[in-house]
Amino acid sequence: MVDESNENYLETLNDELSLALGQAIWTFAKAEAITYEYINALSKDNLNELLGRQTFNARVDLVLKLILRIENLDNEKTKAQAAINKLKSLINRRNMIAHNPWLIWVDLEQEVFMTEIHDASKPMDKQNTDKTLNLEKIKQFTQETQEIVLELKQALTPLAEVVRGF
Numbered sequence: 001m002v003d004e005s006n007e008n009y010l011e012t013l014n015d016e017l018s019l020a021l022g023q024a025i026w027t028f029a030k031a032e033a034i035t036y037e038y039i040n041a042l043s044k045d046n047l048n049e050l051l052g053r054q055t056f057n058a059r060v061d062l063v064l065k066l067i068l069r070i071e072n073l074d075n076e077k078t079k080a081q082a083a084i085n086k087l088k089s090l091i092n093r094r095n096m097i098a099h100n101p102w103l104i105w106v107d108l109e110q111e112v113f114m115t116e117i118h119d120a121s122k123p124m125d126k127q128n129t130d131k132t133l134n135l136e137k138i139k140q141f142t143q144e145t146q147e148i149v150l151e152l153k154q155a156l157t158p159l160a161e162v163v164r165g166f
Contacts, residue, residue, distance in 0.1 A: 013104065013113070013115060016135065017102050017115060017135060020135055020138045020139055020142070021097060021102075021138065023139075023142045024094075024097050024138050024141050024142045024145070025097065025098060027142050027145040027146050027149070028090070028094045028098075028145050030145075030149050031087055031090075031145060031148065031149050031152070032056060032059075034149065034152055034153060034156070035056065035059035035060055035062075035063055036059065038063050038066075038156045038160060039051075039059060039062055039063060039066070041156070041160035041163065041164065042063065042066035042067065042070075042156070042159060042160055042163050043066055043163065044163070044164075047062070056091065057088075057091065060084060060087065060088055063084060063156075064081065064084050066163075067080050067081065067084075067156075067159060070159055070162060070163065073158070073159060073162060076155065076158050076159055077159065079151075079154075079155040080152070080155035080156055080159060082155075083148060083151045083152040083155045083156075084152065086148045086151070087148050087152060090141065090144065090145055090148065093133065093137075093141050094141075094145075096117055096119065096133055097117060097133065097138060097141065099120070100117045100118060100119060100120045101117070101120060102115060102116070102117055103115070103116055103117070103118055115134060115135060116132040116133060116134045117132060117133040117134075117138075118132050
């Protein structure tokens with residue numbers, strides 16, 4: 001954590017926030033890559049080539065449809081569906097992180113620096129504070145995403161092996 005009494009506080013804070021943002025985006029990019037990887041792995045067609053660049057939601061929905069058409073393996077399909085649902089639950093936070101700037105200001109009532117991401121399309125006084133993201137929430141998002149990426153790969157691999165005949 002950054003020491004507010006340090007004369008380089010804002011510079012150090014900027015570095016810490018930048019690192020946290022980079023880690024969050026990088027981790028979610030791994031999740032996005034899995035959608036491309038398993039669209040092809042769960043089908044005998046080169047669907048990425050046929051469908052072109054789809055939105056993340058469209059790719060996740062396609063992976064889900066490919067899973068559901070696999071016969072049997074109900075336990076594996078249930079695990080994969082659960083992992084996909086967890087991944088989908090991250091989309092709004094990912095978009096908030098990727099498309100909105102950090103705001104750093106002084107809360108005069110509490111006499112502390114505040115650092116949060118707010119929805120840039122809404123004025124500060126209209127923000128829903130439950131939906132703002134501070135440094136701790138960004139780190140939590142990154143950790144959660146890492147866990148879901150691992151869970152998703154573990155769930156999808158056996159299904160892809162069946163489809164590919166391994």
